[in-house]
Amino acid sequence: MAAPVARVVIDSPLPQLDHLFDYAVPREMEGVVPGVRVRVPLRTAGRVADAFVVEVADESEHGGALSPLDALVSTVPVLSTEVWTLARAVADRVAGTASDVLRLAVPKRQVRVEKAYVAAGSPSVPPSPVGAVPTAGYAGADLDEGIAGGGRFALDAVPTLARLPDGGSVGSWAVTAARLAANTAARGRQTIVSVPDHRDLDQLEAALSAIGVADIVLRFDAAQPPAERYRAFLASLGDGPHIVIGNRSALYAPASRLGLVVVVDDGDPLHREPLAPYAHSRDVALVRQSQSGAALVLLSHARSVDAERLVELEYLTPVSPSPSVRPRVVLAEDPPGEASSRIPATAWALAREGLAAGPVLVQVARPGYAPVVACASCGTAATCARCHGPLGVRRRGQAPQCGVCGAVAAPWRCDVCDGTSLRLVSRGSGRTAEELGRAFPGARVIVADGEHRVLTLPDTPALVVATRGAEPVAAGGYRAVLLLDGERMLARESLTIAEDALRWWSNAAALAAPRAPVVLAGVSGPLAQAFAGWNHASFAARELADRRTLGFPPSVRTATVTGPVDAVAAAVEALDGIAIRDVLGPTPVDEGGVRSIVRFDYRVGADVARELRAVLIRNATARRRPVAGRPQRAVPSLRLHFDDPEVWT
Structure with a gap:
């Protein structure tokens, strides 16, 4: 009788290896079933690679002799049929490799843990001791x-x-x-x-x-x-x-x-x-x-x-x-004719009132003390002499530091006017906490940001200055929520900035105590009105309609192709037989090469992914002949990224 055949997926990011390979199962190797980890020989340089068994069959469609499996790593079938099917479908949707998905799906093997699992007889999770629990808060919805x-x-x-x-x-x-x-x-x-x-x-x-x-x-x-x-x-x-x-x-x-x-x-x-x-x-x-x-x-x-x-x-x-159950949202702006302030008078009053009863949340845009500094003489934003990244001050009294490479700018000299003095331009969480501490003497001030991890708070008076997404949960809820720096948040160049801001504000508002005021300072217009009326669905519908008019995601899908000029051109040319919308670019990219963005409808997504994946395989397997007399320089590899929101920033 012929030896059984194991069809395996090799753990490799190379697109040309992203399919099932047939290997013979040695008769002395017991326990080879779908889902187990194995090692398989590769015909190039005698290497051995890790793999998962996807199927075990009686015979192979391959006409030649099959190489035998090198080793059975474990008898525990860690790759289930459901996960393999999911990984294959996800990879095909975005022209990726199944092994890249499986690295996310199946953790690295821990031998001691696995041995204990096998020794315990593969213990399962006990049955649920709880019956049905009604879901509250949704009147009239079954x-x-x-x-x-x-x-x-x-x-x-x-x-x-x-x-x-x-x-x-x-x-x-x-x-x-x-x-x-x-x-x-x-x-x-x-x-x-x-x-x-x-x-x-x-x-x-x-x-x-x-x-x-x-x-x-x-x-x-x-x-x-x-x-x-x-x-x-x-x-x-x-x-x-x-x-x-x-x-x-x-x-x-x-x-x-x-x-x-x-x-x-x-x-x-x-x-x-x-x-x-x-x-x-x-x-x-x-x-x-x-x-x-x-x-x-x-x-x-x-x-x-x-x-x-x-x-x-x-x-x-x-x-x-x-x-x-909607929050009580207050839009606070300074009266017409008065200079705008970061915290309007209404917000001050509500914060003071809330602080007398319990904790008050103040949401700010950026962490640190002064995320942005500028030349005191000419006002030009200060940048790093090493990498030209933005300079900022993390803590009071510290020297400015680059936000990109971390270099300390001491001494510093302005590239425009040769000035050597800096002034603070923006207020981060640290500087805001300092100012609020002076405005509310005796109040406890807590900073919660990337450098100060605070998850929960008791129901006692405190001013909590937090960056978006880092707000602690206060027992019983905050007695007031102040949302600052809204205009600064909205100034970021991003396709999704409006829905991002609405999500930041809404998540913070949900931390308020019942009927506690949620104050949005310094923001007006349709976005502020949608937040105040808690009309998120209407805002999302308007935003989608605008993007549909402009041909922006998610009304369409996109594929970003980055690499050498000829490789990107070949990838775009391969889509000639598909009814795509258009191609934006090519444009130069920082790491060398160019980038093109293909826009297409959802109905042709599978066709676009299939053709671009074929180009990716051809590019990965092409042999580049050296040119006599010319030094060989590294060529940027061809990269595909479907539905990347960062290309619109």
Whole structure:
């Protein structure tokens, strides 16, 4: 009898190796089943590569002799059929390689953890001890029934805090997600919840614990020790009704009985995968939902424009909470004719009133003391002599430091007027805290930013100065919320800056105590009115309509092609037979070569990805002949990035 055939996917980023290879399974090698890790020989230079077995067949379609597997690394099938199918689909959508996706999906092997898992007989997660829990806050919406039926929802989060039995507080969004997950577990199905960062994970885990399902929660966290992460991954291989919570990679968890996928705050840039193939959490969730038939929920305080597109296509059903739970938003500006101030008089008064009862949140745009400094003589923004990056002051009394390379600018000289003195231009979290401390003598001032990690606060009077996204959760909620630097936030050149600002403000407003004032200072116009009226869906619809008129994402998809001039031209030329919209560029890029942006409709996305992937393979396998008498310089490699928002900044 012929030896069995193992079809494997090789762990390699090379696009020419992104397909299944057939290898013979030696008869003495037992335990080769789909999903296990193996090592396989490569015919180039006698190398050995890591791989996963995807299929085991009786025969191969290859006509020649097959090389045998080199080694069986582990008998634990860590690559499930569901995850392989998902990885292949995600990679094909963005012209990437399946192995790049699998690096995100399957953690590196931890031998001791795996041996303990095998010795314990592959223990599974215990069944859920909790029955159905009603989802509160959504009057007239039969949300639980829709989730049980595999529905797809754009769910607007309840913008309040919820008290836990231990006296702490979490966002109501966390309680909503926990209840939906608990209900899914009660039906014997599994749930995956993907959140932006560790702060959200902590809140979600606390909410799940309060409901009584902590025993079936598996946490996938990028900050976990490798052993702990691998232990949670192995536990998720079972078919019990577990609840997987984590960051982007949690969406690849091996859930064979998946009943619900939740993506929290899908507009947050932390959901964008920074590694190839750059798949967004929302897109991964959409692919997984379509393959599994599970319910899908995009849960957020401010609906993203991408989610609004899916609502208008009737792919997602919009669900909003009762209007009675909306925050009390106040738009504060100085009276006409008076010089505008950073904190208008109305905001001062409300902050003083709130501070007498409890903590007050002050949201600012940037961390540090003075993120921007300028020449005291001519006013030119100060830049680094080494890399020309912007200079700033991190702490009071310190010398200016480059925000790019970190070089200390002491002494400093202006390139325009030869001045040597600097003046502070902007106010960061540190300088704001200093000024508020003088304005409210005796008040406790707390800074929460990238350098000062504060997650929770007691219900005692304090001024909390926090950068966007770093706001602590105060027990019982803030007695007032001041949103400063709105105009500075909106001045950033970005396609998504308006929806980003609305999301920053809305997430901060959801931390306020019931009926506590949320003051937006110095911003007016349609965006401010949408925030004040809590009309996020209407704003997202208008923003989508504007982008549709201009041909900007997400009304269209894009593919960014970067590399040598001839390679980029060949990639664009390969799309001649596809009905794309247009090509922007080529334009020079900093690292050498050029960049072109291809805009196309969603219906031709698979065709565009297939053709560009073929070009990528040809470029990677082409042999460049040396030219006599010319020095050989490194040529930029061809890179593809689908739906990259950074190209519009």
